[in-house]
Amino acid sequence: MIVSVISAIFILVGIVFFAGAAIGIIRFPDFYTRTHAAGKGDTLSSLLVITGFALYQLNGFESFSEDWPILLVILKLLGVSIFILFTSPTATHALMDAGWEECSKPKIKEGRPNHLGDDSDQF
Amino acid sequence: MLSKVFATIAVVITGGLLLFGVYDFPSFGDPNSPPNAGAEGGGESVSQYFITHTYKDTKVPNLVTAVLADYRGYDTMFETVVVFAAGIAIFCIMRVVGNANDPRQKKEREGMHSFTYGDHNRIIIGTTCRVIVPIIQLFGLYVIAHGHYSPGGGFQGGVLLGASFILLALSSDLNSALKRFSEYNYFKLAAVGILIYAGFGLTSQFLGENFLDYGVLQPLLFTDGPEMARSHSMLGVEIGVAFTVMAIMFSIYANLASQGTLKDGL
Numbered sequence: 478m479i480v481s482v483i484s485a486i487f488i489l490v491g492i493v494f495f496a497g498a499a500i501g502i503i504r505f506p507d508f509y510t511r512t513h514a515a516g517k518g519d520t521l522s523s524l525l526v527i528t529g530f531a532l533y534q535l536n537g538f539e540s541f542s543e544d545w546p547i548l549l550v551i552l553k554l555l556g557v558s559i560f561i562l563f564t565s566p567t568a569t570h571a572l573m574d575a576g577w578e579e580c581s582k583p584k585i586k587e588g589r590p591n592h593l594g595d596d597s598d599q600f
Numbered sequence: 601m602l603s604k605v606f607a608t609i610a611v612v613i614t615g616g617l618l619l620f621g622v623y624d625f626p627s628f629g630d631p632n633s634p635p636n637a638g639a640e641g642g643g644e645s646v647s648q649y650f651i652t653h654t655y656k657d658t659k660v661p662n663l664v665t666a667v668l669a670d671y672r673g674y675d676t677m678f679e680t681v682v683v684f685a686a687g688i689a690i691f692c693i694m695r696v697v698g699n700a701n702d703p704r705q706k707k708e709r710e711g712m713h714s715f716t717y718g719d720h721n722r723i724i725i726g727t728t729c730r731v732i733v734p735i736i737q738l739f740g741l742y743v744i745a746h747g748h749y750s751p752g753g754g755f756q757g758g759v760l761l762g763a764s765f766i767l768l769a770l771s772s773d774l775n776s777a778l779k780r781f782s783e784y785n786y787f788k789l790a791a792v793g794i795l796i797y798a799g800f801g802l803t804s805q806f807l808g809e810n811f812l813d814y815g816v817l818q819p820l821l822f823t824d825g826p827e828m829a830r831s832h833s834m835l836g837v838e839i840g841v842a843f844t845v846m847a848i849m850f851s852i853y854a855n856l857a858s859q860g861t862l863k864d865g866l
Binding site for chain 2: 567
């Protein structure tokens, strides 16, 4: 029972972050902030949802000798979440890098300091 | 211009014929269609036959793999040949071999062809890919070997293995991926894959049964009965499919990414 509630909380929080990522992709002004929203939100929410699934599997677990296949499922789910933990930020980084190479211009307000340094003369 | 008109006419006619053919299909979930209700005259339906007989015939719990690799083995063999033919076609269209007058080669020699000017900070991508590629390959092997028991099989596992090599080429450059999996090797592997598949078929033919009737391979595979021989032969056939699909995936990528020169590239 408690495990179900905890897993439900994990999944719901994950869905909230997913919604945030989706809204961010639509609402943010330029390429970099949109990719930022997609990368951060997707990574965290996928991790939370999959961890919630893994926790939910613990529900039927009573004895190790009979229910060990459940542990296999949990192991696979955790493997997926670790895979996402490594690959999703790297994919976002690669996307950002490609955008930078293609000289996608970040939106900076008039009068705000521009921290792009020497690289900014490529625009 | 004229060729475009002819191409459009051909596409419209082919598409129209395909759409016309769709009208003769039974609708989805129709209980009276031949696959669900059996042939007219009250025979056992095809679906029912597979559901009741597959495990008895082949000892394979995954019906889809059994139907794909055994009951319809001939079809799957030529699907693999289609993949191979696609790879050869792209090779024939794209590949440029040692022609000094070819404009693409010239461009490459003058160093204008380099896409890799942005490799100043590939550390993050390179490191992650080095960590991820072995895991993807291991998972691909798992998908191939576990095709009998869970969703998966030769095509899926082969695509995973091919994608791991493509990831290697994307993360560093094409040359370092080709060092590990050269053109000579991947076309050899593609042909070997089909040879494995056809070899299983021909061996059972030499032993006096139909082409791809694996049950007769029992003495060669040292199994208890013809059922297990079918199961093991399916694994062998899936490995052949995986070889071909992996090699052709990577060959298509290598040819398209480097415009057929297999140098530099993406």
